[in-house]
Amino acid sequence: MKTLNDFNFKNKKALIRVDFNVPLNDQFKVTDDTRIQSAKPTIIKILEDGGSCILMSHLGRPKGVDASFSLKHIVDKVEDILGVEVKFVSNCVGEDAINATNNLEPGEILLLENLRFHKEEEAGDEAFAQQLASLGDIYVNDAFGTAHRAHASTTVIAQFFPDNKCFGFLMEQEIKSIDKVMKTGEKPVCAILGGAKVSSKITIIDNILDKIDHLIIGGGMTFTFIKAQGGKVGNSLVEDDKLKLASEILEKAKAKNVQVHLPVDAIIADAFSNDAHTNTCDVSNIPDGWMGLDIGPNTEALFAQVIMESKTILWNGPLGVFEMPNFAKGTIALGYAISEATKNGAFSLVGGGDSVAAVKQFGFEDKVSYVSTGGGAMLESLEGKTLPGIAAILN
Numbered sequence: 243m244k245t246l247n248d249f250n251f252k253n254k255k256a257l258i259r260v261d262f263n264v265p266l267n268d269q270f271k272v273t274d275d276t277r278i279q280s281a282k283p284t285i286i287k288i289l290e291d292g293g294s295c296i297l298m299s300h301l302g303r304p305k306g307v308d309a310s311f312s313l314k315h316i317v318d319k320v321e322d323i324l325g326v327e328v329k330f331v332s333n334c335v336g337e338d339a340i341n342a343t344n345n346l347e348p349g350e351i352l353l354l355e356n357l358r359f360h361k362e363e364e365a366g367d368e369a370f371a372q373q374l375a376s377l378g379d380i381y382v383n384d385a386f387g388t389a390h391r392a393h394a395s396t397t398v399i400a401q402f403f404p405d406n407k408c409f410g411f412l413m414e415q416e417i418k419s420i421d422k423v424m425k426t427g428e429k430p431v432c433a434i435l436g437g438a439k440v441s442s443k444i445t446i447i448d449n450i451l452d453k454i455d456h457l458i459i460g461g462g463m464t465f466t467f468i469k470a471q472g473g474k475v476g477n478s479l480v481e482d483d484k485l486k487l488a489s490e491i492l493e494k495a496k497a498k499n500v501q502v503h504l505p506v507d508a509i510i511a512d513a514f515s516n517d518a519h520t521n522t523c524d525v526s527n528i529p530d531g532w533m534g535l536d537i538g539p540n541t542e543a544l545f546a547q548v549i550m551e552s553k554t555i556l557w558n559g560p561l562g563v564f565e566m567p568n569f570a571k572g573t574i575a576l577g578y579a580i581s582e583a584t585k586n587g588a589f590s591l592v593g594g595g596d597s598v599a600a601v602k603q604f605g606f607e608d609k610v611s612y613v614s615t616g617g618g619a620m621l622e623s624l625e626g627k628t629l630p631g632i633a634a635i636l637n
């Protein structure tokens with residue numbers, strides 16, 4: 243695996259694919275700068291070597307040129323974080339981009355305009371990729387969040403740098419963290435899967451059963467499993483067409499010696515609302531008209547015990563409807579247990595859009611071993627897929 247440390251960037255122009263697809267508010271201010279912060283070590287290493295950085299990214303999903311998706315909105319934030327002036331060019335290819343990169347001196351940074359202003363980016367157009375490639379000497383892919391997209395700047399471009407391409411530090415860290423869970427994790431390995439639907443997590447469950455000792459299931463997925471075992475789930479979220487599949491997963495887990503931990507009690511509500519009436523009950527005996535929106539206190543204790551005994555922990559998917567304060571307690575309790583286990587020496591990885599949002603919202607970000615910068619990219623990795631952005635560097 244070629245990484246930044248295999249190169250010296252002195253007098254070289256590094257063409258770096260970053261994922262600066264960050265959330266902006268109505269005033270076009272960055273509301274979460276994690277992805278910019280995460281790219282900093284790569285950029286600083288190249289500058290310290292005596293090279294220059296050409297940063298390319300997408301922002302949002304614009305249909306053609308659209309000023310509200312311009313990367314110029316984030317220039318100030320990138321400058322603040324890097325502590326270095328950031329030049330900006332209003333097109334990622336063409337004469338302006340060529341001139342700006344030709345004039346770039348060692349120690350300087352240039353940010354190119356949104357790659358997705360050109361439809362060729364998402365189409366993976368080879369000629370467009372070649373135009374981008376002509377701007378730099380060494381291609382660095384540090385965009386883990388976009389590594390599941392086979393786009394021009396993430397994948398197709400790599401062929402134009404047969405000997406001069408590598409992963410950035412962020413990408414390296416993401417790959418190593420996933421490997422720590424999926425390949426080299428110290429036992430017992432525990433995966434906690436929550437979130438809304440069995441159907442969106444099934445490929446992950448299938449892929450990880452061979453690698454884990456404990457599987458904790460929570461969130462909305464719970465009730466398909468409980469119903470499959472003959473429980474009464476009231477109006478809870480259930481995928482009736484997945485009942486057989488849920489039973490099969492439980493059997494498969496048993497055959498592979500994976501201990502499955504399902505909730506034993508639930509916080510129930512009489513409506514999908516933070517203002518609904520609530521109660522606590524046996525997870526297999528939810529009255530009609532009520533739905534389970536969080537794990538109950540006995541489940542919290544049970545799950546915490548499994549987590550505290552684990553040496554490697556993977557967490558994907560909230561345990562309840564954490565967006566509503568009345569149903570966030572289980573997710574918070576779990577975040578706390580994972581933090582404690584991490585303090586005691588376990589390795590913990592959190593991935594997936596909503597799980598990462600929950601971890602940040604409840605202040606566990608610095609208390610777990612690693613929080614992925616990728617939503618979709620992380621989920622696809624856990625499903626066992628080879629991400630095109632990673633494969634392009636390895637090939």
Ligand SMILES: Nc1ncnc2c1ncn2[C@@H]1O[C@H](COP(=O)(O)OP(=O)(O)O)[C@@H](O)[C@H]1O
Nearest residue numbers: 437438461462534535559562563594595596597
């Ligand atoms: N008991 C539940 N009933 C309905 N929805 C739930 C329940 N528990 C969690 N959820 C919802 O699941 C969603 C997250 O699921 P998902 O997208 O699969 O997670 P991730 O993005 O981390 O992979 C959240 O919006 C949360 O409110």
Ligand SMILES: O=C(OP(=O)(O)O)[C@H](O)COP(=O)(O)O
Nearest residue numbers: 261263387388391616617618619
């Ligand atoms: O934010 C991203 O994905 P994510 O929301 O799944 O983490 C990436 O920048 C990829 O963006 P895309 O899903 O528009 O290709």
